[in-house]
Each structure stands twice: as structure tokens, then as C-alpha cells.
Amino acid sequence: MKKSSITKKIIVIGGGVVGITTALELASLGHEVSIIDPDINETVYYNKEMNGSKASLGILMGYIYSRSSGRSWRLRKRSMELWPRLIKQINSIQESVKIETPLIKLARSEIEANAMKKLIDKKKQYGIDLLSENSCQNFSKLLNIGQYGGLISHQDGRINPLKLIQSLMNLLEKCKVKKIGLKVTKLRRIEGNKLKRWEIILSNKKIIESTHIVICAALGSEELLQDLGHKIKMEPVLGQAINLKYHNQVNIKDLAAVITISNINIIPHGENNILIGATLEPGIDASHEELMKIKNINNNVPYWIKQASLENQWHGIRAKPIDRPAPILETLEAGLVINTGHYRNGLLLAPACAEWVGKEIENNSIS
Secondary structure, eight states, X not given: OOOOSSXXXXXXXXXXXXXXXXXXXXXXXXXXXXXXXXXXXXXXXXOTTOOHXXXXXXXXXXXXXXXXXXXXXXXXXXXXHHHHHHHXXXXXXXXXXXXXXXXXXXXXXXXXXXXXXXXXXXXXXXXXXXXXXXXXXXXXXXXXXXXXXXXXXXXXXXXXXXXXXXXXXXXXXXXTOXXXXXXEEEEEEOTTOTTOOEEEEETTSOEEEESEEEEOOTTHHHHHHHTTTOOOOEEEEEEEEEEEXXXXXXXXXXXXXXXXXXXXXXXXXXXXXXXXXXXXEESSSOOHHHHHHHHTTTTTOOHHHHTOEEEEEEXXXXXXXXXXXXXXXXXXXXTEEEEEOOTTOHHHHHHHHHHHHHHHHHHTOOO
């Protein structure tokens, strides 16, 4: 990538995958970058109270998106093009991350099956095919669903999110991005100084100055921007996931990296383990009833999942923009950029959104 001719001091607020990839993109352009998040230095592991990227299942549904035009499609397509490059950069330190493929989407009705056939006709060049009759029969028996058909995407799939975040953290250090494990309490303009436009006040009362701020703080973005007169409204949407250990001789591990049925995702995970998850409910309180819907795959649970033991469960909160499309990518004023509100697709869209931020800052250079 071409280095910027002017080095800027940039603060990225938010330490999820979106914030980290944005910080890496800006550092690779030659800027002096710091990333601020209260949890930026914490060990990453599955627990019940995870948020954002850490709670993600890491699914990449890029090419099977139903549209083939518009901003959402362009961002998905570009991210799918950029992910291999970013993974190569990550693995230059230590081989740890890969895109696991394929992704299989199963139809639950003739209407769904017909919609999938139309999608395949439009996007066959992206490695999307009709699922074979033999595979449909196998999945029908395995998951106790009717044989309506399905599709297989050879490029969509999954990245293990915890391995990814830990590897990205290591890459931050290699790229000399400064990590600050504190909360940002307030942003303040510095008037009349193009080289120092912003003050960032931290929870320990320390003040940092910068030329640019990039806000990637999901739901926390709204409060930070409110004092500056920018109204960005978002609502919390909660996703839940479970890790089940099954005890029957079921052949699922080699069939697919991701199986999705009616917006519920099933992921083979190690020996005799599966992850099942979905983003289903508004609010911040996890519902046991919704969790059971996920486990029961909308009341169609096969015997081997019904008999499986619960190894772990967790939930995470997503930020969904109100009255505007996700994600929010805007320059709000000189030196203030927002890259947030990705809803379900933060991990998927992270590379393209980071690239957008880099270009936006380059195209609005301080003279």
C-alpha cells in the first residue's frame, strides 16, 4: 500500500475487530496510531458476558448476500477480496488464522429453495453452487429437515474470532500501534489549530491530543458524539450462542465449516462439538426462551443435538443503526470519522470499512 505523504496522529476508539483492522490500515499508511479500549489488553476467551467481536461466531456471509448491487453488496464483496490479504499479513508473524470453508445454506421451504436458485444464477462466478441431491439427503437425515435443497458457497465460511483477535493484537504491536486500556469519557475540539484538532479525555483524567479521531465504539459511539452535537442513534440487538458436546457417531465435522438454517448457524467445532448461534432479539437481556429456540433450531432439533450436553453458553450485544443502513461510515466534521453500527456483520465488513476510513482520511488531508 502507498504510504501517506503526511503523517497524522490518529486515535481509534474501540477495540473490536473493526477498530483493530482500522488501526492497522492507518498504521500501514504510515500514520502514528493509538487504539483506546478498556479491554484492549485483556486475554480473549469465551465467557457469558462477551460483547461485539468477541461474542461473534466469525461467519463470513459475503458472496451469498441476496443483492448484487448497492453499498452493502460492494462492502461485502470488497471485504471478501481483502480478507486473504489481511490473513497473509496476520500469518506473517505466526500461522494461526484461515478462512474455513465451505458455507452451506439449507432451504426450509420451496420459496426459499427458489430464491436460492435465483441467487446462484446471479452469482455463480463467486463460487456459489446448488447443493447436490446426495448432500441434501445427508443433511435432511442429519438435521431432521425436509429435502427442499440448498446452496454451497465455496468462498464464504468462517474465521475463528478468538484466534483472529489475538493474532490482530500481536500485529498491532508489530505495526507499532499504541494500545491504551482505558475508557474515553469525552471528546473536545481544539479551535484554530489544524495540527491539533482534538482532545481525548480518558477515565484516568489524562488528555491526549490528535489530528484525527476514528470512532469504532459500537453503542458507545452515540454518547461520545452527543456532546459534539452529532445525533447518531443506535439500538442494542442481542445474539446468543451455545457450545454443545454430542455423544453419537455423527459425521458433521467434514461436511461444512458453517451450516445455516433460517438464520440459525451451526458450526462444527473440534471433536464432537458444535457451536449454534444467532442474532435474534432486541435489547440487552438474554432470554432463556430465545436460547432454547436456537438449541432446538426452531423446533426441528435432531436427536443427536437433543441429547448433547451443554459445554458453554454466551451472549453478545450488537449495535444496529436506527433509521439508517448498517454500517455507519461518515466523516462528521474535519478530523472526526465514524466507522460503527455494523449490526451482524462487523467481522465480515471490517477490512472494507478499514480501507474506506484510510481513503477518507487520505482524501481529506490537513494542509
